Amino acid sequence: MILTPEALEALRGQLIVSCQAYPGEPMRDPRTTAQFAASAVIGGAAAIRVQGLADVQFTRAAVEVPVIGLWKDGHDGVFITPTLRHALAVVNAGAHVVAIDGTRRERPDGLTLAQTVAGIHQDSHALVMADCGSFDDAAAAVEAGADLIGTTLSGYSGERPKTHGPDLELLEQIAAAGFGVPLIAEGRLHSPAQARQCLDAGAFAVVVGTAITHPATITGWFAGALK
Numbered sequence: 526m527i528l529t530p531e532a533l534e535a536l537r538g539q540l541i542v543s544c545q546a547y548p549g550e551p552m553r554d555p556r557t558t559a560q561f562a563a564s565a566v567i568g569g570a571a572a573i574r575v576q577g578l579a580d581v582q583f584t585r586a587a588v589e590v591p592v593i594g595l596w597k598d599g600h601d602g603v604f605i606t607p608t609l610r611h612a613l614a615v616v617n618a619g620a621h622v623v624a625i626d627g628t629r630r631e632r633p634d635g636l637t638l639a640q641t642v643a644g645i646h647q648d649s650h651a652l653v654m655a656d657c658g659s660f661d662d663a664a665a666a667v668e669a670g671a672d673l674i675g676t677t678l679s680g681y682s683g684e685r686p687k688t689h690g691p692d693l694e695l696l697e698q699i700a701a702a703g704f705g706v707p708l709i710a711e712g713r714l715h716s717p718a719q720a721r722q723c724l725d726a727g728a729f730a731v732v733v734g735t736a737i738t739h740p741a742t743i744t745g746w747f748a749g750a751l752k
């Protein structure tokens with residue numbers, strides 16, 4: 526499962542679509558995830574991000590584009606691919622890139638972020654995306670050897686306010702630091718205009734989830750507007 530430097534470079538300026546349904550939801554089925562992913566690719570997604578081992582497996586079989594995989598365990602604290610064991614399972618399920626918690630918080634297995642990244646690199650060819658929640662997280666993740674950094678956890682880890690749309694200020698700060706590692710804008714991109722703004726703020730690529738692949742939330746936006 527090798528994502529070559531050329532294939533990674535092909536994601537520059539592109540749209541990555543996150544296809545996730547949450548526990549107990551009607552769409553929580555890896556076949557549905559894969560169908561959403563294939564539909565997103567038809568629409569122009571250059572890569573797909575999915576949660577769960579079966580979702581990674583089914584999506585790999587359904588699309589030709591790179592797959593970013595993660596394993597959410599729990600829903601607060603460090604829950605996005607929290608340990609090296611989770612990360613290697615995601616890689617073994619077929620992910621080209623494994624997204625892991627990229628914050629400076631203590632990890633459940635006691636490993637540092639650098640040890641986790643090194644463990645993934647040692648056992649696989651997968652790239653590591655560090656899901657960060659602040660500028661300091663991003664700087665530490667680059668230092669720890671992450672191959673990509675994302676703003677995924679901005680607004681969720683307690684270090685940044687939960688902005689209504691994407692955290693453009695954080696993107697600009699990280700981009701200005703020139704870390705030399707692809708910066709992925711992720712979290713609360715709800716419109717094409719906001720996706721464009723993120724690239725203009727210095728993002729290498731953008732991830733859109735809810736606004737494309739979570740019909741219950743999108744329906745709620747419309748229903749709410751009618752009240």
Ligand SMILES: CC(=O)N[C@H](C=O)[C@@H](O)[C@H](O)[C@H](O)COP(=O)(O)O
Binds near residue numbers: 543545677733
């Ligand atoms: C914080 C957290 O758990 N984020 C998760 C990470 O994989 C997903 O629930 C988000 O949908 C994803 O980051 C995309 O963001 P948005 O759905 O806002 O476009």
